[in-house]
Amino acid sequence: MLNYYLGIDMGGTQIKIAVVDDKAKILEETVLDTDASAKPITIIKNIVEKVNTLKYYTKVKFIGVGIAGDIDSVKGIVRFSPNLPKWKNVYLKKELEKLTKRKVFIDNDANTSAIGAFWLDLKGKATNMVCVALGTGVGGGIIINKKLYRGASGTAGEIGHITVESNGNKCNCGNNGCIETYIGVKHLVNSAQELMKKHKSDIILKLADNDKNKITPKILSQACAKNDFVAKQVWKQAGEKLGILLTTILNFINPDHIVICGGISKADKLFFETAYKEINKRAFKTAAKSCKIVISKYTNKLGVAGSAMLVKN
Amino acid sequence: MLNYYLGIDMGGTQIKIAVVDDKAKILEETVLDTDASAKPITIIKNIVEKVNTLKYYTKVKFIGVGIAGDIDSVKGIVRFSPNLPKWKNVYLKKELEKLTKRKVFIDNDANTSAIGAFWLDLKGKATNMVCVALGTGVGGGIIINKKLYRGASGTAGEIGHITVESNGNKCNCGNNGCIETYIGVKHLVNSAQELMKKHKSDIILKLADNDKNKITPKILSQACAKNDFVAKQVWKQAGEKLGILLTTILNFINPDHIVICGGISKADKLFFETAYKEINKRAFKTAAKSCKIVISKYTNKLGVAGSAMLVKN
Numbered sequence: 001m002l003n004y005y006l007g008i009d010m011g012g013t014q015i016k017i018a019v020v021d022d023k024a025k026i027l028e029e030t031v032l033d034t035d036a037s038a039k040p041i042t043i044i045k046n047i048v049e050k051v052n053t054l055k056y057y058t059k060v061k062f063i064g065v066g067i068a069g070d071i072d073s074v075k076g077i078v079r080f081s082p083n084l085p086k087w088k089n090v091y092l093k094k095e096l097e098k099l100t101k102r103k104v105f106i107d108n109d110a111n112t113s114a115i116g117a118f119w120l121d122l123k124g125k126a127t128n129m130v131c132v133a134l135g136t137g138v139g140g141g142i143i144i145n146k147k148l149y150r151g152a153s154g155t156a157g158e159i160g161h162i163t164v165e166s167n168g169n170k171c172n173c174g175n176n177g178c179i180e181t182y183i184g185v186k187h188l189v190n191s192a193q194e195l196m197k198k199h200k201s202d203i204i205l206k207l208a209d210n211d212k213n214k215i216t217p218k219i220l221s222q223a224c225a226k227n228d229f230v231a232k233q234v235w236k237q238a239g240e241k242l243g244i245l246l247t248t249i250l251n252f253i254n255p256d257h258i259v260i261c262g263g264i265s266k267a268d269k270l271f272f273e274t275a276y277k278e279i280n281k282r283a284f285k286t287a288a289k290s291c292k293i294v295i296s297k298y299t300n301k302l303g304v305a306g307s308a309m310l311v312k313n
Numbered sequence: 314m315l316n317y318y319l320g321i322d323m324g325g326t327q328i329k330i331a332v333v334d335d336k337a338k339i340l341e342e343t344v345l346d347t348d349a350s351a352k353p354i355t356i357i358k359n360i361v362e363k364v365n366t367l368k369y370y371t372k373v374k375f376i377g378v379g380i381a382g383d384i385d386s387v388k389g390i391v392r393f394s395p396n397l398p399k400w401k402n403v404y405l406k407k408e409l410e411k412l413t414k415r416k417v418f419i420d421n422d423a424n425t426s427a428i429g430a431f432w433l434d435l436k437g438k439a440t441n442m443v444c445v446a447l448g449t450g451v452g453g454g455i456i457i458n459k460k461l462y463r464g465a466s467g468t469a470g471e472i473g474h475i476t477v478e479s480n481g482n483k484c485n486c487g488n489n490g491c492i493e494t495y496i497g498v499k500h501l502v503n504s505a506q507e508l509m510k511k512h513k514s515d516i517i518l519k520l521a522d523n524d525k526n527k528i529t530p531k532i533l534s535q536a537c538a539k540n541d542f543v544a545k546q547v548w549k550q551a552g553e554k555l556g557i558l559l560t561t562i563l564n565f566i567n568p569d570h571i572v573i574c575g576g577i578s579k580a581d582k583l584f585f586e587t588a589y590k591e592i593n594k595r596a597f598k599t600a601a602k603s604c605k606i607v608i609s610k611y612t613n614k615l616g617v618a619g620s621a622m623l624v625k626n
Contacts, residue, residue, distance in 0.1 A: 128464060142566075144457050151441060151567025153603035158564040161597065163557050164479055175560065175595040244476045247488065251471040252565065253455075254464025282488040284474065290466035
């Protein structure tokens with residue numbers, strides 16, 4: 001018998017909702033705009049209303065929710081969410097269970113993305129996997145023995161805060177030299193802006209409407225494809241740092257798969273080619289050889305599909 | 314009914330042998346000098362002879378062996394061991410099983426030490442643990458869900474080769490900036506020798522018989538206890554780097570316990586105090602708070618006790 005699972009991915013601008021099957025294949029999906037100014041209970045009620053319109057919903061027994069921030073997955077509490085400033089100590093699990101009469105699981109979006117990558121990109125055929133989410137920040141999730149690994153306090157997988165330079169860039173977390181400060185969106189853009197003080201780049205300027213403040217990673221990828229010097233430098237430097245992060249993951253955890261997802265996973269191939277070169281130079285040969293590195297094909301679906309599968313984790 | 318397990322820890326100078334109980338408590342132990350020039354089969358036969366003299370041996374059903382190097386724990390082959398240059402592709406498991414009529418398990422010494430630390434230092438009361446072995450090199454072993462975690466190719470836990478400086482010291486592994494090149498024995502000694510070019514240290518020189526080449530980490534700890542400037546600098550610098558390594562472990566794996574063992578775990582307290590200060594500055598608060606960091610009290614017993622427990626892993 002086929003089982004049906006409902007996933008809810010609470011983003012800062014959109015709430016994605018989907019019903020998936022046993023293998024996280026999306027059978028039905030919908031979205032809801034996020035009204036960050038609304039009361040949490042109002043948003044929860046809106047979600048339930050939307051969910052009730054899904055034709056597969058009557059067959060769903062379990063619901064999973066992924067949300068950015070500090071999440072107590074055991075008690076089902078959203079302690080704090082950066083995208084939803086009004087959400088402080090919200091008993092999301094309890095409220096949703098009351099309204100849906102179904103069992104609800106919640107977790108942070110890095111973990112749900114890892115579960116999503118395990119099912120959608122790897123079809124559940126990995127044993128030990130690390131998911132590397134490259135976006136504004138750098139997040140991560142760990143699958144060990146086919147299950148999500150949460151660690152002692154549910155914060156396992158904070159790979160964005162692995163130090164790659166002892167006395168490097170100051171990070172918001174309080175540390176210095178976190179990988180996030182070298183390959184996060186802000187740094188990529190800053191890095192281009194700095195380089196452009198010395199090196200002219202008509203290509204980037206044109207793509208950014210002649211406004212350096214409008215530079216985005218997407219523009220840097222487009223410029224890189226056009227052989228722009230600055231853009232190439234930015235992706236090369238970032239690729240080196242990504243390679244160091246991946247080497248640490250390989251040498252430490254020796255996973256059989258690494259899945260790279262998030263907005264920056266769509267960057268120019270120079271970024272990844274540089275990273276792979278660094279791995280060849282730096283990582284243990286056996287660890288590198290036994291790991292398949294995959295760029296996710298489902299970045300925008302990982303959260304909602306992985307949330308739906310939380311019940312299995 | 315009490316079970317009895319035999320552990321064999323194959324070191325470069327000594328082979329430790331012990332019978333332990335269900336909780337890795339050592340009931341009986343003995344040692345054998347390692348004759349690295351002898352043929353592997355001769356050493357194996359000598360071990361079996363020695364084992365036969367143990368009074369609890371008749372009750373033993375399972376044997377475990379820990380050995381440094383590249384070990385195929387699935388097939389039971391010692392591919393290569395740095396301490397025993399004659400050991401190349403030795404079918405240790407097969408040979409020992411033939412001679413002892415018992416089931417034999419083998420693994421590398423970093424993994425057996427981790428199992429030993431889990432039982433002896435933590436009494437089996439940890440869930441997710443990382444063992445950090447500080448000595449000539451920096452090794453590690455990972456326990457996840459109370460079991461040894463080996464990864465995709467059995468090389469998980471190579472924490473000595475986590476990069477802490479992108480363009481740092483050249484490491485034997487081929488990488489640059491591995492933590493091992495900052496807190497391994499060689500670097501500690503080099504570091505003192507370098508500092509002594511600028512700063513006189515009568516205390517260190519006296520302890521080293523006026524010969525800079527005789528400086529050891531032990532001498533640096535003794536000098537540190539006597540408030541020697543150079544020794545204090547060495548341990549402070551190394552402590553900072555150790556703190557960065559521990560921060561990466563905390564942020565990435567979020568373990569409930571870290572056990573630090575190996576010769577350098579007996580270093581002056583300034584080394585550890587500095588590391589803990591770095592953790593306070595750098596690590597995620599929840600990850601740091603939920604992890605107990607323990608200096609092993611059983612460094613010399615971990616390998617033999619952990620080897621004996623391999624059957625449970």
